[in-house]
Amino acid sequence: MSNNTMLFSACNLSPLSRLNHIQGASLQMQRELQWFKEVESTVPFEMHDWRDIVTNSTAAELFSVNHKKLMEEAEMSMKGTKTSCTVVGALIVTIMFAVAFTVPGGNNGDTGIPVFIDKKLFMIFIVSDTMSLISSTTSVIIFLGILISRYAEKDFLKSLPTKMMIGLFTLFLAIVAMMVTFSCALIIMLHGKYSWIVLLSILVASVPVSSFVWMQFPLLIETFISTYGPGIFDRKVKPWH
Structure with a gap:
């Protein structure tokens, strides 16, 4: 008492x-x-x-x-982060979906089959585009799930942090796959020529993408350590019964 x-x-x-x-x-x-x-x-x-x-x-x-008060700030902070990540994920979904139907080199007028379908780079292009589309769609679904969560106290222990980690990881995977798709498309269209143009274009396109990853990646690492790392106490304390 x-x-x-x-x-x-x-x-x-x-x-x-x-x-x-x-x-x-x-x-x-x-x-x-x-x-x-x-x-x-x-x-x-x-x-x-x-x-x-x-x-x-x-x-x-x-x-x-x-x-x-801290709970309210935590809810606002998480909603803000997830809103921005949802927007990025939705943009990638839109771009990658459009890319799937506008393949580099176009399609054969008679058969409708992509012109460069026999090239290895084209297969990498297709696989990376698919990975980016699936990963970005997954991240958007997860972030939307976080946004509509009830934000109970216990959710901040593992539920919300785990969802956030999965969402960020799939978003990063989508971004990497998108850059691979972009690089393959440039190389295929230029037939391996003008390598300096390809390299310069990839570097320039990587700047905003790298900036986003650089800002969000530390959050992913810190969340993982905080959620699944060592407990508060350095040693195990036997509970009382």
Whole structure:
């Protein structure tokens, strides 16, 4: 019945000096939840229902109250990131779908078969276009799923971060496959000539793509480490029963 316990201490919001070391409000919320759950697992089960002598609230209820603002910031942050990624994914879907029907060199007027169908580069072109289309479609579906999520507290532990990682990974895969498709198309159309034009075009086209990956890739790595890396405690703590 007392609030003088480890669990009630863990329900307080961490100081900004500690939170500022974590990228983004969503990962900050995840870390706060991880800390609370770790502490909760080390105390006797009956203590989970103990109530604060002042507010008559359990530690879990106080955690929700103390982290309400951070929860709102985490939701807004995740929605903002996912909206931009959804737009990028949708653009790639549109481009790759159009590319599938406008193959380099065109089609044979009599048979309708692509002119360069016997070339190895053309097969790479088709495979990479298909990979990009499938990957970008997958990422858009996942990001839309995140946008319409209910954003409950427990979702920030693993559900939302895992979806975000899958979405970012498939988006990166779509971008890489798109660049391979673009490179193959240039080489096929120029018949292997003017290699300097091909190289220059690929480099210029890679600048905005590389910039997007450079900005988002650290988020993917940090999310993976935060979600599936070592726990808050350096050693395993045996739960009380």
